[in-house]
Amino acid sequence: MTTPLASWRPGATRDAILAFVRAVTTQGGDDFVPPSERIAVFDNDGTLWCEQPVQVQVAFSEARVSAMAEADPTLKTRQPWKAFLEHDMATLHALGKKGVFEVAFAAHSGMTAETFDQIAKAWLGEALHPKFRRPYLELVYRPQLELLGYLRSQGFKTFIVSGGGADFIRAFAERTYGVPPEQVVGSTVNTRLDEIDGKLQLTKLPALQSFDDREEKVRNIGLHIGRRPILAVGNSDGDLAMMRYTLSGTGRRMALLLHHDDDDREVAYDRDFRLSPLVEALDRADDYGITTVSVKRDWAAVFVEPRRVD
Amino acid sequence: MTTPLASWRPGATRDAILAFVRAVTTQGGDDFVPPSERIAVFDNDGTLWCEQPVQVQVAFSEARVSAMAEADPTLKTRQPWKAFLEHDMATLHALGKKGVFEVAFAAHSGMTAETFDQIAKAWLGEALHPKFRRPYLELVYRPQLELLGYLRSQGFKTFIVSGGGADFIRAFAERTYGVPPEQVVGSTVNTRLDEIDGKLQLTKLPALQSFDDREEKVRNIGLHIGRRPILAVGNSDGDLAMMRYTLSGTGRRMALLLHHDDDDREVAYDRDFRLSPLVEALDRADDYGITTVSVKRDWAAVFVEPRRVD
Numbered sequence: 001m002t003t004p005l006a007s008w009r010p011g012a013t014r015d016a017i018l019a020f021v022r023a024v025t026t027q028g029g030d031d032f033v034p035p036s037e038r039i040a041v042f043d044n045d046g047t048l049w050c051e052q053p054v055q056v057q058v059a060f061s062e063a064r065v066s067a068m069a070e071a072d073p074t075l076k077t078r079q080p081w082k083a084f085l086e087h088d089m090a091t092l093h094a095l096g097k098k099g100v101f102e103v104a105f106a107a108h109s110g111m112t113a114e115t116f117d118q119i120a121k122a123w124l125g126e127a128l129h130p131k132f133r134r135p136y137l138e139l140v141y142r143p144q145l146e147l148l149g150y151l152r153s154q155g156f157k158t159f160i161v162s163g164g165g166a167d168f169i170r171a172f173a174e175r176t177y178g179v180p181p182e183q184v185v186g187s188t189v190n191t192r193l194d195e196i197d198g199k200l201q202l203t204k205l206p207a208l209q210s211f212d213d214r215e216e217k218v219r220n221i222g223l224h225i226g227r228r229p230i231l232a233v234g235n236s237d238g239d240l241a242m243m244r245y246t247l248s249g250t251g252r253r254m255a256l257l258l259h260h261d262d263d264d265r266e267v268a269y270d271r272d273f274r275l276s277p278l279v280e281a282l283d284r285a286d287d288y289g290i291t292t293v294s295v296k297r298d299w300a301a302v303f304v305e306p307r308r309v310d
Numbered sequence: 311m312t313t314p315l316a317s318w319r320p321g322a323t324r325d326a327i328l329a330f331v332r333a334v335t336t337q338g339g340d341d342f343v344p345p346s347e348r349i350a351v352f353d354n355d356g357t358l359w360c361e362q363p364v365q366v367q368v369a370f371s372e373a374r375v376s377a378m379a380e381a382d383p384t385l386k387t388r389q390p391w392k393a394f395l396e397h398d399m400a401t402l403h404a405l406g407k408k409g410v411f412e413v414a415f416a417a418h419s420g421m422t423a424e425t426f427d428q429i430a431k432a433w434l435g436e437a438l439h440p441k442f443r444r445p446y447l448e449l450v451y452r453p454q455l456e457l458l459g460y461l462r463s464q465g466f467k468t469f470i471v472s473g474g475g476a477d478f479i480r481a482f483a484e485r486t487y488g489v490p491p492e493q494v495v496g497s498t499v500n501t502r503l504d505e506i507d508g509k510l511q512l513t514k515l516p517a518l519q520s521f522d523d524r525e526e527k528v529r530n531i532g533l534h535i536g537r538r539p540i541l542a543v544g545n546s547d548g549d550l551a552m553m554r555y556t557l558s559g560t561g562r563r564m565a566l567l568l569h570h571d572d573d574d575r576e577v578a579y580d581r582d583f584r585l586s587p588l589v590e591a592l593d594r595a596d597d598y599g600i601t602t603v604s605v606k607r608d609w610a611a612v613f614v615e616p617r618r619v620d
Contacts, residue, residue, distance in 0.1 A: 113538075170536045181535065182493065182536060184536065193528050202528060224534060226423075241503060
C-alpha cells in the first residue's frame, strides 16, 4: 500500500488528519462513524485549485463575455461587461463576490445545460493560467487530491460545496477530483423547461437561484446532502459557517482551514483578497476548534504534475 | 447468480427492461453508456410504495397535526388543520396536491433537520397502513426493489425524484431502497441557520422552497443530479415531464409508467385520483415512447415480505 498523503509533510497537521480518519473508521472505537455518515465537504476555489490572481470562473466568464461582445459590440462600453472585457479587477472586486458571480452567471445563460457543459470543457482544455502558464486543471492542489482519494479509500463520500457555479464545476469535477456531478453543490441559476421539436430541454436563465456562500453553504448542505458532514475543508470566511456547522454535530469531527502563506510556490494571501477574504476564520480558528493548514509548512508539493486535459 | 427481477412476470415488459439494461451495459455495443452516465430516476409515491388510500406523508402529517393540536386545541376548529385531524379527504383533495403538501410541510417545520429525522423514523416504525394493517415500510413494491438492486448491480446510480418531502423520504430511503440521502430529490422547505449555545443548526421553516412535481422535477434533476437520466420510472402525470426529458436525450433511453390496475392485490386507480391523477401519460404513452407496466399483468408479487422495521 502506498503511503497516504505523500505530499503532506510529516508533522502535527498530517498527524491530526490521520488520527481523525483512524478514529472515525475504527470499528468498535468510541469515535466510530458508519460509512454512510462519513460525509466530507470541500470548498473549491482556493481549497482544491488555485484562485489567484483570478478565480477561474471569472476568467471563464471573461472569455464568455468576449464571445458575447462579438455578437453585441455595445457590451464593450457598458458596465459591468466592460470590466470583464478589460480584466478590470478593481471594478469587478467592487461588485463584491456575489455581484461578480451574478454577471458571470448571466454570461452563462440562455443555453442548455448540455451546451454549457461542452463550452466549459472546451475552455478548460485550452485556457492557460495567466501567472503559471499552465491549464487550470493542472493548478489543482496535489495534497488535496491525495486527501480526497484517501478519504474515499476509508469509506468517506466526498462533496464539493462551492460559491462557484455548480454546472461549471460539474464539467470537470468527476475526472479531476473523482467527485460526480450529484456530489457537487454550488451556486445555481434558475432554469426553464423548454419543448423544442418535441424534445424537452433545460435552459439556463440569467437569474441567480442560490449564491452558495457563507450561511447558504449550510442550507445547501441540508438541501443537497441531507446529512451533517463530519469533515469540512475550506480557505476563507465564506467557508466558516459550514466548518462550524460540521463541528457543531455530536461525536468526533474535523474542520481544516487552508492558509495560503507560500508566495514562492503559489500566492500568499488572506485578509486583503476582496473577493473572498480570510479574516474571522483565521483569527478564531482555535476558539472554533478549526485546524489550520499552512501551504508553506504542511505541503511538500502544491500542484499536480502536468498531465493531459480532456 | 439469482434471476434478476424474479417478481416480474416473464413477458414483454420484463423483456424490454432486460433488453434495455443489456444494451446500455454492453461494452462496444451501439447503445453502450459509461457507468457514470447510467442515471435512473424513480418517483416514490405510487411508484416505489403504496399511496392508496392515503399518501404516506399525508398520514404522517395527520399524526403531526394531532401532536400540534395537543399544544394548540384551536387547530381542531380551523381549516386546513381540521381536515387533517378529521381525515377529511374531500377537503384535503380540494386543496390540490401542492396545497396539501404546503400544510403538511408547515406541520413539519420549526424543528431541526435532525429532530425531524428522528420523528419521521419513529412514526414509520409504529404507524400501520389503514387498509393493509402493516407498517408502511412493508408496503414497498417488491418488483421495484428488485429493479433498483438490479440496476445498481449493472452500474446504474439510482435516484428518487418525488413530490414528497425530501427529508421525509431521506429518513428511510437508504435502509429501505438502498438510496442514500444525497440521491433523494423531493419537495423542500426553506431553512434557517441558527446558533444556539455556540452550536449551529438548521431549522426547517414553514415556507415551501420547491414543490417537486411535473416540470419542477426536471428542474430539480438539473439542480441536484446535473445529468440527464437514461431511465425514468413513475406512475402519474406528475412524472410525465421527467419521463419525456429522459427520453429526449440522445442514445438509448427508457421510461416506465406503472399502472395500478390490480384491485385484488392492491388498489386500482388512475384518472380519478385527485391528488395525483394519471391521464395524459396513460393516453399518450405510445406517442411518447413510454413503456406501460401493469401491476396485474407484469408483477408476480406486489409487496415485500413482512420484515422488521428499524
